[in-house]
């Protein structure tokens with residue numbers, strides 16, 4: 001039972017084997033009950049974890065990145081082809097310079113614009129993960145050259161003319177100001193995804209680090225009525241972001257605010273306003 | 280959690296069924312994120328590791344079949360490996376004084392995990408290990424340290440570290456089996 005393969009169990013569990021060694025060890029697992037049972041018992045250990053609340057919007061970020069990977073490796077996928085075609089059509093309105101500032105080094109001809117979009121969807125995977133769909137969507141919006149009118153964020157949009165030269169100017173964004181006694185910077189923007197979904201993206205930095213279950217909660221406010229519009233936590237550097245679908249909330253809001261809530265999931269604000277902006 | 284349908288879901292995922300992937304995601308998001316957060320102590324890294332797991336599943340990297348043991352063990356091992364990759368790549372350092380801390384029963388009174396049953400079982404099994412064995416598992420499994428690193432931390436020869444880890448895991452397995460058998464008799 002205890003042969004030289006069994007000695008590799010610890011290395012296998014620790015992820016230090018090469019791919020080939022892993023494959024060989026998995027062959028060994030088929031025939032060695034002892035190793036397989038230990039591996040299975042180890043697989044119970046994660047249940048010791050204390051429950052942690054996933055960051056807001058994690059699911060949509062991850063799934064869109066997972067499926068974007070797929071599009072990149074299989075360009076014949078029909079759903080991507082049709083939405084990309086729509087993107088290409090709308091993109092004809094945009095100046096080709098609108099995305100020239102993006103980080104992509106290999107420029108492609110205009111008619112391959114959909115392929116480029118796919119590249120951009122997948123490229124930022126290695127970067128800070130919460131930025132990935134936001135960057136992709138922002139680049140896409142700049143590609144379309146037509147940011148969606150929303151929250152009265154864009155008044156000058158009526159004039160469709162000069163195409164933006166910077167991706168950031170291709171969509172409308174607003175800076176939030178810190179309340180007295182608070183630090184931080186935040187920017188809110190509305191972006192349209194390739195499937196037409198509208199998302200409110202809020203990115204913030206230099207915020208105070210959270211304690212316990214605290215979250216930063218974004219609110220869209222009309223008169224006295226706030227609705228929750230995404231929550232986020234910060235990393236060790238006080239940075240955070242949320243990505244919130246607002247398809248069903250296309251009312252005319254007058255204020256956007258970020259509060260510090262004692263716990264996630266509040267339907268009405270309990271905490272103080274950290275940052276806000278009139279719309 | 281319906282264990283039997285995991286493999287069914289997985290076979291649909293292999294057919295590129297997006298709904299099946301989403302379903303699997305929903306089923307394991309909480310435990311995977313909690314586990315990855317426990318390992319990395321960083322929400323961004325935990326999310327990144329989780330994303331890696333689902334990209335691998337979707338691409339069919341490291342395919343699962345039941346010769347590899349339980350589906351969850353396989354899934355969690357992929358998650359653990361993703362976290363280890365990130366930890367080692369980014370040289371996330373874990374304070375040494377944290378190492379001895381294994382969750383004890385009373386540390387979780389406030390919160391009831393969705394995986395409470397599994398948690399109680401594994402906690403009971405872990406509690407039968409010596410403190411030193413618990414530490415070994417903590418360093419090896421949750422902190423993702425290499426044997427070399429553990430040898431350095433504990434001031435032990437490499438061979439000793441390896442055999443102690445194996446011994447700790449083997450004992451853990453026996454305790455779990457013992458409980459499962461007793462559980463089966465109770466029912």
Ligand SMILES: [Zn+2]
Pocket residue numbers: 001003005006028032034035036
């Ligand atoms: Zn063996």
